[in-house]
Amino acid sequence: MPFKSWSAAVTAEMIILFARVVTAVRAIWDGVEPVAKKRVYFANHTSNGDFVLVWSVLPPHMRRRTRPVAAGDYWLTSRPKSFVGREVFNAVLIDRNPDTRTEDPIALMAEALDAGSSLILFPEGTRNTTDAPLLPFKSGLFHLATQRPDVDLVPVWIENLSSVMPKGEVFPVPLLCTIRFGAAMWLQDGEDKDAFLARTHAALLELGESGETG
Amino acid sequence: MSAPMEFVFLLAGVLCVLIVASMVAFTLKSRLGPDKTDPVIENLVARVNAWWAMVALLSFAMLAGRAGAVILFALLSFAAMREFLTLTAKSRADHYALAAAFYVVLPFQYYLIWIDWYGLYSIFIPVYAFLFLPIIAALRGETENFLTRVSETQWGLMICVFAGSHVPALMDLNIPGYEGKSILLIAFLVAVVQGSDVLQYVFGKLMGRHKIAPVLSPSKTWEGFLGGVLTASLLGAGLWWMTPFTMWQAFLMALMIAVMGFFGGLVMSAIKRDKGVKDWGHLIAGHGGFIDRLDSVVFSAPIFFHVVRYFWAVT
Numbered sequence: 001m002p003f004k005s006w007s008a009a010v011t012a013e014m015i016i017l018f019a020r021v022v023t024a025v026r027a028i029w030d031g032v033e034p035v036a037k038k039r040v041y042f043a044n045h046t047s048n049g050d051f052v053l054v055w056s057v058l059p060p061h062m063r064r065r066t067r068p069v070a071a072g073d074y075w076l077t078s079r080p081k082s083f084v085g086r087e088v089f090n091a092v093l094i095d096r097n098p099d100t101r102t103e104d105p106i107a108l109m110a111e112a113l114d115a116g117s118s119l120i121l122f123p124e125g126t127r128n129t130t131d132a133p134l135l136p137f138k139s140g141l142f143h144l145a146t147q148r149p150d151v152d153l154v155p156v157w158i159e160n161l162s163s164v165m166p167k168g169e170v171f172p173v174p175l176l177c178t179i180r181f182g183a184a185m186w187l188q189d190g191e192d193k194d195a196f197l198a199r200t201h202a203a204l205l206e207l208g209e210s211g212e213t214g
Numbered sequence: 215m216s217a218p219m220e221f222v223f224l225l226a227g228v229l230c231v232l233i234v235a236s237m238v239a240f241t242l243k244s245r246l247g248p249d250k251t252d253p254v255i256e257n258l259v260a261r262v263n264a265w266w267a268m269v270a271l272l273s274f275a276m277l278a279g280r281a282g283a284v285i286l287f288a289l290l291s292f293a294a295m296r297e298f299l300t301l302t303a304k305s306r307a308d309h310y311a312l313a314a315a316f317y318v319v320l321p322f323q324y325y326l327i328w329i330d331w332y333g334l335y336s337i338f339i340p341v342y343a344f345l346f347l348p349i350i351a352a353l354r355g356e357t358e359n360f361l362t363r364v365s366e367t368q369w370g371l372m373i374c375v376f377a378g379s380h381v382p383a384l385m386d387l388n389i390p391g392y393e394g395k396s397i398l399l400i401a402f403l404v405a406v407v408q409g410s411d412v413l414q415y416v417f418g419k420l421m422g423r424h425k426i427a428p429v430l431s432p433s434k435t436w437e438g439f440l441g442g443v444l445t446a447s448l449l450g451a452g453l454w455w456m457t458p459f460t461m462w463q464a465f466l467m468a469l470m471i472a473v474m475g476f477f478g479g480l481v482m483s484a485i486k487r488d489k490g491v492k493d494w495g496h497l498i499a500g501h502g503g504f505i506d507r508l509d510s511v512v513f514s515a516p517i518f519f520h521v522v523r524y525f526w527a528v529t
Binding site: 024026160163166169171173174175176 | 292293295296297299300304306309312313316317495496497
């Protein structure tokens, strides 16, 4: 095995171990089974550790085929970040700025799906630091669902990671985190952008609230 | 220092009990037939299996001697506080105070146990952490729920770290005629308190009728309490040979440990009810979280420590 992929595999294991020590993270499959189907996991976004946590609760055979969608303008700014983003997580790196980008983000995501990968996507587009539980969705999820209507869209609620690692903090505080996977959704016939985004937004919020009572 | 011979005898006894428990659980499960499931029996099987793992872990630490016991309980404090502070009130402004609790207070408390500085480990959390953590929180300037936030953090430190650290602190006690054996006090405490929990569960399941505190805990009954505490005290009396106590002293010590353990479970149940959860965590299959297993230990350990220190140890 070449050194680069070997060191990426070791780094991945260390990151997973660290995430488990800090958060004792637990997956609750509440509507879908942990099986290797092609899926788009769409999750709430409160912390830089979000996709690490979702990724680390996936069974290893699913983890290898699941790629986070992340901002290239963040992950390509230094060599260590670029190593982690590209080699360890094999992220689909997109440019969030429409003026500078050369490739269409939706086309990049669709390409990854066609190549057999699942995706982890944060439809809020940016980290939520407000008091609202979930920001309005950007339109990316809709465009992806339009282009690949057969792929399962699975809502994923990440609970408590914002307390472990609030925005701007350097080191995490150890607290328990839960990742809840909800029932798969698809774009319905004739459903327009606003209706689809409202429906997926409501489903993700409801998934988060279901965890608070039970 | 490695564990004395008495520990090996105790371990042999515990292994016999576990083998019997596994056989009972297996018999109950196979009598049920392959097609049926019963949540109580499923839970019993999970509990017994988790006990094998817990006994293995504890024995491994104890056989490694003093360092093993200090490290094990430091890790248990870490796991317990991780569960406790998940449920307490906090805001982003508490980040440094919480980080200090985990990365400074916890290791330093166990370091003090390791170097046997009784004068400081007895007051470090009740005085220094108590005064300095609220200062760190106040400096961030967020006043909403301030008193609730600092109080609940302090409570977590007291119960998970301060009280928990009194288990390995038992090894620091210097008892004439008992030199090099004080690690057995940990074995005695853990055997009695966990024995009491198990016996209360068994008596409660077999003949529990009258609930003690239906609001706090539906599973705690008078029959379970009396049967469990009395048999655990007899168990403690039967373990007198590994302690510095006479047989009746061992009985009374075990009684005190079991009663404190019972009330520890009650208090921690009240907190769970308040916070709206059934278990503290999920990492010990069949039992819940670490605090679900440690609640009775942390309530009895400091009292046991101070009673032994006052009446038996030279200071």
